[in-house]
Amino acid sequence: MSDCCAAPGLLPFEQALANMLSQISPITETLTLPIEQALHYVLAQDIASPLNVPPHDNSAMDGYAFAIESLLASKTLTLVGRSMAGSPFQGKCQLGECIRIMTGAKMPDCCDSVEMQENTSTDGEKVTFSQDKSFGSHVRKTGEDIKINQQVLSSSHKLTAVDIGVLASLGVVDVIVYRKLKVALIATGDELKLPGHTLRVGDIYESNRFVLAAMLNTLNVDVIDFGIIADDFYAIKAAFVSADKQADAVISSGGVSVGDADYTKTVLDDLGEISFWKIAMKPGKPFAFGKLVNSVFFGLPGNPVSALVTFHQLALVALTKMQNAQPLKRTHLMVKCTTALRKSPGRMDFQRGVLSVSDTGENIVSSTGSQGSGILSSLARANCFIILPSEQDKVTAGEQVTIQLFDHFL
Ligand code: AMP
Ligand code: MG
Numbered sequence: 001m002s003d004c005c006a007a008p009g010l011l012p013f014e015q016a017l018a019n020m021l022s023q024i025s026p027i028t029e030t031l032t033l034p035i036e037q038a039l040h041y042v043l044a045q046d047i048a049s050p051l052n053v054p055p056h057d058n059s060a061m062d063g064y065a066f067a068i069e070s071l072l073a074s075k076t077l078t079l080v081g082r083s084m085a086g087s088p089f090q091g092k093c094q095l096g097e098c099i100r101i102m103t104g105a106k107m108p109d110c111c112d113s114v115e116m117q118e119n120t121s122t123d124g125e126k127v128t129f130s131q132d133k134s135f136g137s138h139v140r141k142t143g144e145d146i147k148i149n150q151q152v153l154s155s156s157h158k159l160t161a162v163d164i165g166v167l168a169s170l171g172v173v174d175v176i177v178y179r180k181l182k183v184a185l186i187a188t189g190d191e192l193k194l195p196g197h198t199l200r201v202g203d204i205y206e207s208n209r210f211v212l213a214a215m216l217n218t219l220n221v222d223v224i225d226f227g228i229i230a231d232d233f234y235a236i237k238a239a240f241v242s243a244d245k246q247a248d249a250v251i252s253s254g255g256v257s258v259g260d261a262d263y264t265k266t267v268l269d270d271l272g273e274i275s276f277w278k279i280a281m282k283p284g285k286p287f288a289f290g291k292l293v294n295s296v297f298f299g300l301p302g303n304p305v306s307a308l309v310t311f312h313q314l315a316l317v318a319l320t321k322m323q324n325a326q327p328l329k330r331t332h333l334m335v336k337c338t339t340a341l342r343k344s345p346g347r348m349d350f351q352r353g354v355l356s357v358s359d360t361g362e363n364i365v366s367s368t369g370s371q372g373s374g375i376l377s378s379l380a381r382a383n384c385f386i387i388l389p390s391e392q393d394k395v396t397a398g399e400q401v402t403i404q405l406f407d408h409f410l
Pocket of ligand 1: 187188189191192204205206207208209253254255256257301302303304
């Protein structure tokens with residue numbers, strides 16, 4: 001695969017992604033979890049329904065159940081019993097009779113339709129119906145939600161809160177899921193300080209690990225936090241060796257470019273087979289990927305926006321494959337861009353945009369303004385990426401552009 005417009009020596013974004021994914025093997029270890037602990041885990045089994053949901057015809061209203069012939073013959077029926085949710089009517093009824101019924105209660109065998117109580121009047125023995133009704137009114141049919149043996153969830157599906165409810169409604173007690181990934185996080189840089197500490201001249205507060213840990217929590221992995229490691233060959237090496245022993249994936253930020261203090265490359269050359277890529281994307285050009293002894297390694301650039309965008313667009317996609325989950329689906333739209341955008345051909349841009357609806361009801365996007373790769377607040381203000389292909393030149397206000405809506409990770 002080549003990209004005619006990528007600057008020489010730069011790897012096209014799609015090629016970097018495909019290359020990386022081809023080297024990722026999904027984990028195979030599974031465990032059995034009670035459904036109440038299974039939120040956001042990836043299913044390792046198909047789930048077929050052991051029963052019909054609902055398991056019996058039942059009333060959708062509080063009111064009266066009857067056979068439709070009874071109501072066709074007379075507007076006043078004799079009340080002969082009650083069917084409550086959990087205590088169904090056990091007896092029999094005849095033509096001309098009706099049963100008091102509550103929402104969710106099993107339909108008596110002798111009834112086929114329900115009228116809501118608001119359209120009736122009663123003296124306690126007789127019930128008078130004010131309206132005609134059709135056969136089957138206000139009855140929820142057996143299996144109308146889920147039929148017995150119907151496949152409800154498939155392997156590789158990541159369980160949502162609603163899925164947990166669906167599993168409970170099927171009477172499922174526990175599920176087989178893939179174990180969580182263990183992901184080690186390392187920030188490198190002598191200038192980085194933890195929030196709460198005083199900054200010396202030249203220092204900045206460390207932020208990449210915080211963003212990445214939060215996004216990894218959303219991915220439902222176990223984060224092993226190695227904190228901030230100084231720009232020191234031995235310290236970096238010790239951190240990587242330990243991270244590789246404990247984790248399925250090791251993620252570092254900073255030190256992957258060509259600065260004097262960028263020891264990460266030297267350390268990694270010692271430890272594994274790592275490719276240091278210059279990807280034709282903006283932000284995020286320097287990016288490293290490869291295999292350590294036990295784990296895979298993602299080396300993100302240090303600049304906060306670059307770290308976040310490469311993590312979101314590349315590492316998250318790879319980690320999702322490692323988890324055995326279905327590929328992430330991201331929503332792309334073509335919309336009018338109301339601001340001019342600076343761009344020159346050669347790299348694929350992930351500019352930060354704000355999607356909104358104009359006074360005339362049209363979807364429009366505008367730039368968040370300055371797009372520097374250190375300007376994290378530009379991402380905080382955005383709700384989408386404006387994705388400009390490699391060959392694209394500057395955008396004039398009013399042109400159509402492709403946007404990618406922020407997903408639940410951002
Ligand atoms: P580097 O890739 O190490 O040369 O870092 C590039 C830029 O990103 C520098 O301005 C760093 O200070 C900054 N940077 C690196 N790591 C972090 C981090 N974890 N949090 C915030 N900024 C960082
Ligand atoms: Mg650095």
